[in-house]
Each structure stands twice: as structure tokens, then as C-alpha cells.
Amino acid sequence: MSAALRQDSRALLTAIEAHDEDELTDLLVIADYDSSTVADLPPDSGTDGKPPADGQNAVDHYEQTVARREQARQHLAARLWQDVADAGALVERLAERLTVFAATQAEPPAGLEQTLRAVLDARPDQRRALFDAIVAALPSPLDAAVAVVLDTLLDDRTEFLQALQIAVTSRSTIVTGALRGFFRGGWGAVAADASTVIIDATKHADPAIQYTAVQSTGALLRTDPLGTVPLLHTFISTAPDAVVSAVWIAEGTDPQAWVAGMSDAQGRALLDLFRELPKLHTRNRGTLMALADPLPDDVLDVFDVIAVHAERGGSQLLRPGWGFERPFANHPTALVTWVQRGTQAAGMQERLQRSKIWPAIAAVSPTAGAATAIATIAADGTGDELLFLAESLAHCPNFVLDEPGLFDELVQALDRNPDVNRDQICGELLVSGVPRASWRPGQPAQQNIDNRDRAQTLADDDTLSDGARQLYRDLHAELQRIIDRDLKADQAEAED
Secondary structure (H helix, E strand, C coil): CCHHHHHHHHHHHHHHHCCHHHHHHHHHHCCCCCCCCHHHCCCCCCCCCCCCCCHHHHHHHHHHHHHHHHHHHHHHHHHHHHHCCCHHHHHHHHHHHHHHHHCCCCCCCCCHHHHHHHHHHHCHHHHHHHHHHHHHCCCCHHHHHHHHHHHCCCCCHHHHHHHHHHHHCCCHHHHHHHHHHHHCHHHHHHHCCCHHHHHHHCCCCCHHHHHHHHHHCHHHHHHCHHHHHHHHHCCCCCCHHHHHHHHHHHHCCCHHHHHHCCCHHHHHHHHHHHHHCCCCCHHHHHHHHHHHCCCHHHHHHHHHHHHHCHHHCCCHHHCCCCCCHHHHCCCHHHHHHHHHHHCCCCCHHHHHHHHCCHHHHHCCCCCHHHHHHHHHHHHHCCHHHHHHHHHHHCCCCCHHHHCHHHHHHHHHHHHCCCCCCHHHHHHHHHHCCCCHHHHCCCCCCHHHHHHHHHHHHHHCCCCCCHHHHHHHHHHHHHHHHHHHHHHHHHHHHHHC
């Protein structure tokens, strides 16, 4: 295609897309991060119509797209106000277009909020009129976006609160749409003034409204944990996920800053809430990590409570990889106390569930704080504490091979505690050096061979105590037995 023809085609397509109805559809359906339209392409772009794939060009192209679409929204908003008699007519026009979308997709179109905000910014004097028109109109997808309109009224708190009161006494779709505004960080400043509205909505007969209201209490929780936690406790049995969302909304984008502004009493109140939840949700990871620094013992107690109630679902957060070892690395004393509490577990099942927490709070390869805690228990711990620690370290693959110094300290501690079950403690520690795949006959693993050879090297290390070296010889023998077993099973399978 010649350059001239390409330019003419581009101009025609751009003109087609610039038609008000087509452009309204385009801007409603496409958010800034979505695919480009023809108008986003520079005049000298290739004929394939694809955005650039390389780094800097892609960034430049994205910024150009965002700027062009924002300008297009502003121009469209101005034309829409010119073409209608009043706010009611504009609401009708937007609702008609959104209803078409609603027939094919459950979620609102991606560009709705940005387009609606452009409409509101084009006529600040019509913001309240537009809100009143949405409330007065028939139900439409605009109901779910009513918080965008209310957001523009925040500068006049009296008018905002009046409009909010109207919204929460309207139809259910507007009530939930308005309450969702408290999910926004900018509404935190008015949450206290709107507390009666939020709390009353938590008593609403409609379960969907009640659920959204419980979520929106996060705006109250952020500034008043002691006053809001008791309310959230009442919904743990009926709407635990809404309670989780409330905490997530309260923490905002910086849970560390939120927690830093709390007193210990406020932090403990929040932890009491976590203690009663069926499980710890990954959404609340940031808050729990932030609380682990000022209140490490309390956070570990919450972990214990959740872990031992298997019927309550446990938590993914109690598995390694979520970063909780980082705050506890600064609190070895708390880790020692956690081990001491573990010895008081009621029954073997509870003891097992608690011991599984260790890799999550101390890391599979122990942090400096965890190493200090291990050394402290080795030096001063009781026999029960040594046993529970060994049971916990059994969940850390290769601890016995990766940390020969700490292992040796634990082995030597047994000599100072003659009444302990030496075989059981040593067995738990050595378990960490046996790869889990080793328990599957017929599947000899390279890691078995690697661990066997490492055990032999450590058995020959004369810087270690005789007791530790003997245990490494025992580990070498066990791994060799497993290798021989697996090879024999492989041979029998091949002969069959």
C-alpha cells in the first residue's frame, strides 16, 4: 500500500471512530491498558497495525495512547453535554449504551469509570444533578458506578453526606455501589462522619448489601481499630471473607505505615480478630507481617491457633515462601518462646501441626535470628524443647546437611540432657537429610546420591564432634540403603 493511500485510509478510519456513538462505545469498552485502536498508531507505523514490541518504544507508545484517550474522553464529554438537554438525558444515553454491554458481559466495561469521570469533570456544576438523575432513573449499570459520582462531591462534605444518605436509602444496586466507595482510599477522611451510615447498612435485610457494608467497615477500621474490631467479630461466623476484605481495605497500599501508627492495644485487638477467623487469608499478609515486628509473640500465637485447627482450613500463609521469616529474623527470643510453647501442645496431632510452622517463620535455611534461637535452645533448652525443635527442623529439607555447625550444637546438647530420648531427637534431625522422593520405591533420585555423598564428607570432617560424625555415617548408610532398594525395584520392574 502506498504511503498516500495508507494516510487516506487512516484518516477515514479515524473519522469513523470519531463518530460520537462509536467513540463512546470505544472509550467505554477499552481501558488505557487495553489494545490500541487505529487512532493510536503514529502516521508512519507499519501496515500490520500492531503496537511496538520492544521496550522503550512500547513505553512511549503506551504513554501516547493514555494521553490520546484522555484527550478523546474530554472531547467526547464536552460534545455529550452539548447534545443533551440536562443531566437526566445524559444519564439515559449512558445507561442505554451500558445496558447493551450488560447483555453480553457481567462486569462493567473496563473504561466506564474513566469515561464517567471525564463527563463529571467537564461540568462540575452538574455533578449533583447527575447523581440525582442516576438515582431517579431506572436501574442500570450506572448504579454500580455511583461511587464515581459521589467521589466528585467529596470537596463539599455536607453535600457528600447528604447524597450518600440518599444513595443508601435507594434501590439495592445503588446502595452497594455507594458503599463500595469506601473501598477507595480517598473516602477514609469522611468515614468517621459516615460511620452511622456504614454501621446501619451492616444490619440491612439484604445479604448482598450487608456483605458490602461489612467490607466497607475497613474505612472505619483504618482509623479506629479498637472501636471497629468488636463489630467485625460479630460477622466472623456469617461473613468471614467480608471481614478479611475489611482488613485489606483498612491497610490500603501501605500496611506497614498503618500498623506503625497503632498502639500495642490496637494491634492486639486486630490480632484477636485474626485469631477467630477460619483461616488466614493471603490478602492480609501485609498486615500480619507488619504486626510481626512490634508484636512477634502475639502473631506467633495466632499462627499456632490457626494451624492446630485443621477443620478451620489452616492457611497458605503458614507454608514457606510468604516472607514471614524476615520480620521474625529480628526476634530470636520470640522464636525461642514459640518452641517453648510448642512443648505444651495437647496431643501429637496438635504438636505436628505447630511444628510445621517453623519453615514459614524461620525459613527452610534458617535466618540469622532463627540460627540464634537454635543455638540458644541447644545451650539452655530442656529435653522437651530440644525434641520439639528437632520435630520442627525435620520440616526443613537438608537442614542436617546445610547447617552442620548448628546440628553439632544440638547433638552435643543431648550429652547435657541424659534423660532425653536421644534416638528420637536424632531421628527427627536426620529426617531432614532424606529427600522426600526417597520414600517412593522404584524411583532412585540423584538427590539421594548427592545427599549420601555430602553425608560422607561431613562424617569425615574432624572439626565436628564424634557424635555428629557418627550420625552423618548413619545418614550415609540410610541413604545407601534407599538407593539400593530403589535400584533393586527398578531392576525387578525391568525384568517384568
